[in-house]
Amino acid sequence: MAFCLPGAGLYSAMVIYPLLTALVYGFFAWEGTTRGPFVGVGNYLEVLTRYPISSELGAALLHNVLFFVGTMAIQNTIGLGLALILHRNPRGKRFFQTLFSMPFLISPLIVGYLWSLLLSPTFGPVNAALKAVSLESWAQPWLGEPDLALPVLILVNAWQWIGGPLLIFGAALGGIPQSLEEAAQIDGARPWTLFWRIRFPLLMPAVGVITVLTFIGCFNVFDLVYALGGTSGGPGGSMDVLGLLYYRTAFRGGSNAIGESSAVAMLMFVLIFGVALLLERLLRRREVQL
């Protein structure tokens, strides 16, 4: 038990204490950095009812959900596909795993700035290349078109993190006993059936881990969106997410910025914590044992 003390102390100081202070701060009105009177859930009511933050909360939450769904559909599906290909063709496996995981090493802020340069309609090489091959009509203001901005965000994010599902699924595929796959093949299972009946059920623990990690990552995203679209989430706020909304409330809010942003932070925490728990439970139920 004594072994736990240093760790527990650090954890309390670094994680639990800030969480508790945010909880406490959210119940007070603030005048700059001076704490004012206790207002109970006043700050929560304020951010949930005052225009325009009340409507921005809903829009930002929707964008987070779309971002999560899009990332699951694109990044994690392609990641699984790539893991399967590498599983079947072990030659060059290490090389490709390293290659796809390289963007991990770059800060999301830098990734964001790089891609905003690449996609710039004035000086960016992406549109210049499209024009060079006579695909001018394909050249778009990628980050300036409300319908395109969020898909572009999902793709850029996938570009950076695709190595994650690739590695986790790769390891999980390696853990499936070959005898099971061979037995199914002898019984006449086609590749499609083999995947859905044998491999996928055994991959469920990995799917669960990746889903929960993706969920937390997608709902906490800030730096990449900030670099691609600024504090307001691009034109028309089409990439506005909860992280940016929190940032605007905390650093561009009025004199009660600390109170209101703490309330936003607590709402985000409760949402992410609650849904992550729920996801974990749901996915755990679908796992099968060998």
Place this chain on the structure above:
Amino acid sequence: MGTRWTKAAAMAVLLGVVAACSPGTAGGSGSTEDQGGPVTLKVWGWRQEDVAAYKKIFKLYEDKHPGVTVEYVPYKNTEYDTILKTGLTGTNGPDVAQLRSYGLLQPLAAAGSLVELDSTVPELKEFSSDVLDGARSDRDQKVYGVPFAIQTMHVIYNKDIYAKHGLSVPTTWAEMTAGFDKLKAAGVVPVAATVTDTWMLPIQQEIFGATRYGGIEQRDRMLRGEGKFTDEAWVASIGTWLSTKPYWEPQATGVGYDDAKAQFASGKAATFPGGVWEVAGFKTANPQLNIGVFNAPPAPDAVSQKTLVPGFVDGSFGVSSKTSNQAAALELVRWMAGAEFGQAFTDELQQISPVPGVTPKGEVLAQAVKDYAANPSPYLTYAYFSAGTPGAWDLASKELSNAVLGKVTPAQAAASIQRGVDQWFKPKS
């Protein structure tokens, strides 16, 4: 048993940490200055890049005031407001502080952290009332700072491109757009506009739309509560600004602030609608650039028939109410309201000084000062309707971007801004 002890230990650690870090414990004790001896005045500010210039400027003051040392203490721009708020509550703070203008000044003045200057700095009477608005408290209508810089907004243009295409500074709206048409036909982007960085949009809207809503008169009506953003004239000014859209880069919705600046600095675009503060950056980016400024002549159906120049006060210098050197600090800000400081400020920092009678040396700045003095116009959303939350400037940045994208009509954009402002704005009687 074991887990109970673990829990108890964890709680103890937690409580200890909470107690040690609990907020609100005022730090530091006051230092008492020897009133008769040498005095060091600390001037806090957010301009880290200006330290050398301020050293030179304050040297002028120190030479004439033996025994007084003036030290400019800069903080990081983005952290300054928080640091200043804390600094002004104790005696370890500044004697004199650089203050933000308009809305951001209000909490400091309301908290009693500053000394009112109407009675102690008679030089302020020479300043125009519009300029003093930037340092005035909404609560008691008193002035709490000596304004130090004015920022103006123009169509910044490339003189060489204009000359090459046989264009001169337009005197009518039709002449301006005819010039843009000619440039566009010649393959030059007429207007380097940005949409991605939405904070630039209220600036562009003022530059092209000010004459359409009328500038100062509309502001005064709105401050009295007789006018609104939803008034026909203000709504129409959004349309006036959007009517320049055909002259923007075709994919302007994806163009960021830095991209637009690079377009202008590299000579790919003929004009850049923006603040006079951009000029120095353009000169650094491309020393060969031959820059001039003009303002949009009265637009079709304009309320004002003058070529209005939008501008605002950038900030002021105020005296902390906690300083132990109040007399010396007041003496310093009185000097800052005079011609010697004003001239040194504009010469050293290449900015416009609001001190009456001071003229900048640079040609572009001199032009900007002259035009602004002749036909000033407010930066309505930023200066006058952003003291509360949500501020009109934030709302306008968002809604004007929606209007550019066609997601809302100008009337809907204006209604949203008004709806936000109505939650806190109280008309002045």
